[in-house]
Amino acid sequence: MTARNRGGPLQGVRVVELTKVWAGPCVGKLLAYLGAEVIRVESEDSLDVTRTYGVADINNAPGFQSVNPQKLSVQINMKTREGVGLLLDLLGKSDILVENLRPGAVKRLGLGYDKVKAIKPDIVYVSMGMYGSEGPLSYQTGYAPCFAALGGLSSLVGYEGGAPVGMNIRYADSTFGASAVYGALVALLHRRRTGTGQFVDVSAVECMSSMIGDSLMDFALNGAIAACDGNRHAEMAPHGAYACRNGEWVSIAVASDDQWRALVDAMGQPGLVDHPSFCSLAARRTHGSELDSLVAAWTATRDAQELACDLQQRGIAASRSQSSLDLVSDPHLWSRGFYQEVTDSAGQAKTTTGPSWKMSRAAKVSSGAPRLGEHNAYVLGDILGLSAAEQRALTAAGITR
Amino acid sequence: MSALTGYKVLELAESVSGEYCGKLLADFGAELIKLEKPGCGSPTRQLGPRAPGTDDLEGSGLFAYLNTNKSSITLDVTNPSGASTLATLLQHVDAVIDDHPAGWLKGVGLDPDTLKQVHPQVVLCSITAFGQAPPQDRLHAQDLTVFHSSGWGYHTGSTADENQPPLKGAGRFLPSYEAGLEAALCVVASLYEREDSRLGRFIDISQQEVLASRADYVLAQMVAGDMAVGPQRSAYDLHGPAGIFPCRDGYAYIWMSAPAHWAALGKLLDNPQWMASFPANWLERECTPQRVAECRRHIAEWLKTQDKHAVAAAAQNLGLTLVAINNARDLLDSPQYRYREFFAQVEHPVQGVALYPTVPYKLSETPARILRPAPLLGQHTERGLATLVGEQAVGSRADTGGAS
Structure with missing residues (x-):
């Protein structure tokens, strides 16, 4: 050839x-x-x-x-x-x-x-x-x-x-x-x-x-200049990377109230569902730091990959944060x-x-x-x-x- | 005539990656026919930023940006009559763009095998998070989780504080834009070959793979065994004094990796005392942590007394790679962006006039142009379908959500 x-x-x-x-x-x-x-x-x-x-x-x-x-x-x-x-x-x-x-x-x-x-x-x-x-x-x-x-x-x-x-x-x-x-x-x-x-x-x-076309549109339409906001997202909460066992991280993005209920279920904390600080996207965004602390406290002792699998089965977007070692051994990329x-x-x-x-x-x-x-x-x-x-x-x- | 004039592209996509792909084609003159669900339209119509004082469906600045130069036809392709109209449409289009989750295409009769049998002339591009056959632990995805599955999440930013979480990257949709770009280049390559072969093609774009490939320079070396892999969040990093420093009016980024950069810095600062203790080639040969720290301390002291654009111009003139950290306003004000007309004025019937970002490549004969704003929901339903496939083939008014 x-x-x-x-x-x-x-x-x-x-x-x-x-x-x-x-x-x-x-x-x-x-x-x-x-x-x-x-x-x-x-x-x-x-x-x-x-x-x-x-x-x-x-x-x-x-x-x-x-x-x-x-x-x-x-x-x-x-x-x-x-x-x-x-x-x-x-x-x-x-x-x-x-x-x-x-x-x-x-x-x-x-x-x-x-x-x-x-x-x-x-x-x-x-x-x-x-x-x-x-x-x-x-x-x-x-x-x-x-x-x-x-x-x-x-x-x-x-x-x-x-x-x-x-x-x-x-x-x-x-x-x-x-x-x-x-x-x-x-x-x-x-x-x-x-x-x-x-x-x-x-x-x-x-x-x-x-x-970042949409960020530039925000300035064009509203004069808004975005500042650094960690892992926050205008339309999702929780939305971030959370520490797990052995120095690993899991990323979680919750896009709806249904997914929030599923997450709370996985966390075993049903009282959070209707908690006034977290019952809607707007509330969860307002109390973002508190929310992140709750999720991080839950993930801290878990295995990142197992946690991602568990959340996926519940319909939640989650992924282990892949290191270079994970990437070169990722079975899906190989297959x-x-x-x-x-x-x-x-x-x-x-x-x-x-x-x-x-x-x-x-x-x-x-x-x-x-x-x-x-x-x-x-x-x-x-x-x-x-x-x-x-x-x-x-x-x-x-x-x- | 623009470069893609005359091509008809059907857009089944209804999130950022597919709509961005369609936009890239439409801005070069392709006829983009966007199918939207009657009543609610594309979900991107619900996403911000919103133009001030606008209603729900026509006020999204995101939708307006992603759908310039397109037509909107309301059609529910998931019911039998809509599916039959879709089948007719497929006989009249050159390409189809989709970005629904894996498996959705099969549900509307558009899996790769059917396509090859029934519509062999159509280029079909599917953009998904993990390709056509995602494993069970990757069925649900958002831009953030794809970013983390691709390796970028773990390694953002460089020289990370290990106690702080990795960062999401710029904006909300970077993984989607990257995948949309890759999809567009594959579609155009396919249309090129199709001019001779008259054959379509199935293109399977995985956002994870597109993002992973954007680190090809390091990742290829890693998978070849030529570069170390491991759990370090610094695995992609280069070591040296480069970094972001505060200025009087914002921030600047300075890059230094070669003796020439060091010499230029000396010229710019008029060879201050502290530089004398560094060997001339230290950046290349003797880049110790102590020297890096000392160099960074002095640069920080100096830059906080400077204005970012002025110091960047002075540095660049001497061959020192120093640039401003720009925000959206800086880009609108940039003399270079004005010269290249990167922002274009677009008048939207509901949102009014705004300056839209355009494309990063200037084609001398066939420049990309925004000739029409994004369509109102169903704006082209009746005339569009009739023109495309002839009156008889148009489904009932119920399938298309009636006149719009």
Whole structure:
């Protein structure tokens, strides 16, 4: 099987990536998981930091491998005029370009949208930046927690009356990536129907704001600015994470008075049902701290998983709060095939996270992340039609390696 | 013509994830036909935020946000006559979006096998909390419990105080929005292939899996055995001085992981005495807890005298990654959001004019646009059904809740 016949809805689509770290590579990964042929263009002088940071072997870097399975790698020195020429030749035979280099970098390389469009008029050109490619703040840069901070998420996450704590530091990049994939696919479909390509300009910060659209509507309609409120919810109470035995936590969300009665039944405290402090959602929200203390006192000595099962049987939404150990051993994630085995060109098998979706006629996920320049011969020879002698000459001149 | 003009999508969904998926398609021009229960409509009509002074069914700002550019048709698909109208509708649509609990689709005759037999051209996307076959201990779910089953709950926020409960994450519906986004990208990929094959597809989106996949960079390393797993709530964290600090007018987030960041900080602060005792590459090579604590103490002292937007601009100009912690008002005021027109003015017949958040991707040829506000309940019932499937096929007025 090659990258061009894995099946899936994007079989036959060719994607070129000029991406680094997490969010950009995530775009290529999702497109590859949908069946596209994804080619990373890498330059030894300007390697993705995930190939080098804290690892001895650039071809065996776990961080890089986590977001680059199922891709091809070609090594082209983009600091040379000939290298940029080769890349433009490749783009002439491709459908989508994804880049998340620093602001202005693609233009400095001579690979801006206008240059690529001149070679390939119907290219779908996906540009990813913290703030998008243009505008008064587009010069600013940052990492995932900056996206969440700027997009309005961090200010909503914290304990009641306290300073913002923010989302987990890892949150944002894959959401940014998935949003860019959606924009790219809408543009690809438009091209399929009209022949017209376009420029897709994705802002990481706006991706984050899209995850709190209803909070922004509250400001638009009522001028309301939400403060940190722990685990409170406007339409549910109890609603939170409660400590259990052995340092575990259970999350419980009670959405109706019926569920409240069922919870009180499980707690063995029927007197709470009609207690004036808890008899309605409004009352339970007003007495939220007292309510949380009662629930927490009950959960403290229980096993989180048993408790979640018990509550589920009573029709209440509850889940053990899963640690990283719980996640990698979650039988449901395994049985759905979320974790999949991929094999690299050296025959090394590795378990990784597959696509989140299941679909009929899905693309096969089978290959690991590429070694640097592993597919030079395929890209330069098979796609660009260069002879072995021409390829050797390019290597000798330091344009490819 | 926008990118998805001409596609007809039937929305059976009636919670946030499916309605958000439908919105993402509708804002690019797809014709979204939303089926709502006669009388009460989608349950999201009951959820806040509410526009001031509005009645029950048409006052939800949440519904207004999630259902721009859609048509509303009242139809009870769970009774025989409604089901027959649904079957007719399915012959005329390209895709169907649902987000009811697992098993509901089978109840209306839309399980994947039936679909393949009877409507092989339809792309059907089902969004559920745990996929089509949830285990017995995961039958009931809310956004919060999915967040916790996905690993994000346990690890929110970073550098947690172990005595305090893990936090729910931003807003009420982040897991639903994430799943809706994933669903939309799968639907569009399927429509792309369908242009050639004329074949539909069944798409099974699990919110738990979507959220877990959003930690792919760490989770893939963990499941591969390349990164430690364990009961620590800090398992996803990076260690160093990065964090949120109070400013004079709010909060700011500072990121520091490389010698270049340290050098930029020195430039910004004019190389104060306290920095001199740190090795130039300490962030990368000698990041001890003592140094982190001392660095954080000095940064806290400094930032509390600064204004968040001004200090962020000064820092960014020197290559230091420092940003403001924005709230909703900051976003409305952001010159960058104005430049990109992230907020769009929408006039709703009941709620009036408001600035709605739009989408994070600008497409140069086919930008997403909000051309119509969310529909009133049943606003398009009669004309909509007649246009879609022809007069004869329309079910009785009783099934559609009468004229609306």
